[in-house]
Amino acid sequence: MAGSFSVTPWKVEGKIDYEVLEKNFGITPISDALLKRIEKHAGELHFMLRRKIFLAHREMEWLLDQYEKGNKFYLYTGRAPSGDMTLGHLIPFLMTKWLQDKFGADLYIQIPDEEKFLAKKDITDIEKMKSIAYENILDIIALGFDPKKTKIFLDTEYAGVLYKQACRVAKRITFSTAKDALGLTNESNIGWIFYTSMQAVPAFLKSVEEGRNVPCLIPLAVDQDVHFRLARDVIGKLGYYKPAILHAQFLPSLSGEAKMSSSSGKDTIYLTDKPDVVEKKVGRALTGQQATAELQKKHGGNPDKCMVCQYYRFLFEPDDGKLEKIFERERDGTMLAGEHKKELSDRINEFLEEHRIKKERARDKLEQFLVKG
């Protein structure tokens, strides 16, 4: 069953077997008991938790123990700018917003504008990353984070705070260790080698700032886990709580590939895509349907293999009852591909239209969120 696949912060390939991944990464599948505990405190469960789109974790039980003792956690997530954000990029941010709302949590959002510059040969201008970063930040603010509880920073603009702490992390990571964990080589550049220390900092920064240990929770896409496997050890050695982590699956591309990637445009929906582009892309989506309308009506399709169904499941139908109806109509053959796709692309376009309005409004709020230093 476990075919060949690869999940690193730089490449996600193949058909991912999340069970194998959990085992390889040493992360814990989210249990129903854990979900109940989260629900007890939140008053409800986000559909991404109910549906195990967030499928694994590190130390969530410990985090809730702390919470129950009155030791509130803060949240940390991030986005490495490389281009326009995609629908897939929204998943950790939407979960983060929900957690902020339900747990009244402070939030640090790191925008490592140096990461892709250091990691990718073809990105040669670090200044260009900054304008992309600012566009991404507007997309993030548009999701509705609380400006009183949220700090957003670019690494290059916040290095006055981050660099010193990154040095503390870096001192405890040898090249050997980083090389094995992150898949570096002797030909990797020395900025890229150092970078993982910068990504570690927000996971204990609040403890530094407050002079006491504050639990931290990091919602992230599972490919980012590797940075924190390294960092959690070091953070513990520095005397801080190791951060808890919630791991999200990837939104598959419309053609059914492992990850909606911002580098392969045609099967990926960007937040900037115009309605006709969305319609075209969704029109090409892989569905679980039979070869002809007649066969589909007779045999029905498979919602697990239908990207239209999956996009509803991941993002566009929070109501489980309604989602089940969509799946059912796929299974029983009453919904044909064309109609199915049209409904989804309308739904996506409605979302994107609203998002663009919120993003425009976010421009005025930027200064409330940004910190420099």
Added chain:
Amino acid sequence: MAGSFSVTPWKVEGKIDYEVLEKNFGITPISDALLKRIEKHAGELHFMLRRKIFLAHREMEWLLDQYEKGNKFYLYTGRAPSGDMTLGHLIPFLMTKWLQDKFGADLYIQIPDEEKFLAKKDITDIEKMKSIAYENILDIIALGFDPKKTKIFLDTEYAGVLYKQACRVAKRITFSTAKDALGLTNESNIGWIFYTSMQAVPAFLKSVEEGRNVPCLIPLAVDQDVHFRLARDVIGKLGYYKPAILHAQFLPSLSGEAKMSSSSGKDTIYLTDKPDVVEKKVGRALTGQQATAELQKKHGGNPDKCMVCQYYRFLFEPDDGKLEKIFERERDGTMLAGEHKKELSDRINEFLEEHRIKKERARDKLEQFLVKG
């Protein structure tokens, strides 16, 4: 003649053959013609130039070409805090001050408060480096730099400016290259591996800030050259002028070792040493003298091997005529060791007393020099 010796930014050992060093490092001995050119513009020659205490350079001829075309250079030097500064640490700073005065040059002084923390296992608290750094900065300001033309910054406090530029450098240095040049191993920590990029930044920062190419001159102790052998290549590739460099010899320790080291206290004079301590240390100095006063009077001594003579030559007797008299009295045996040492320790104590007064006054000027960001 060339015994075994080692000169790296982390260890200076053995009897240094500066001719061999120049060859190994690929740096150019300072010629009399070059000195004449410097004298023409400065109106005089600093005794450390006349005496070839600054013994080698990179591209000083080019720098003066630029200067003659009206393209003024700026200066960059630095000090990695680890403890109290020694007399030896003053050499590049005194030359830098003279160059600032004579050429009206702007000056950046980098205080890499992370360097020793990253390089040394036994330094475990980066915050401690900061208070040492501030003490060192007061010592530096006390030397009389022009506050209107001088910026001093700690790396951890100026990383908001430095880190982005360091990433530009780092992207162009592979681990292989850094490893060979800096003597790193796979067990070096990833902060130490990255650090050389931070040291490179002030050598082109003014060009970044002004949006035009500004020549840079770096007076330094010769062990620091290795950082710039790496950096000069990269800086050139980034489209900036490669910095010119002036290389200083090390002030030998009082026992005649290669370098006065802040880590071997008893033969090293710190700027904080009290008069009796100075007297004791100088009292133990290696001299070029004969075994007894009688033999000394008969055969005379060797000023080249006499640390008392050498301290006059390096720092405490700017007048060549007077220095020659001191040397002569050593050679002809008329000056005995005890008297010789007493005169030097009085001279040093006089200097240190004045220095401490200037350092106290420097506290009020600190804000005029410090930049953060």
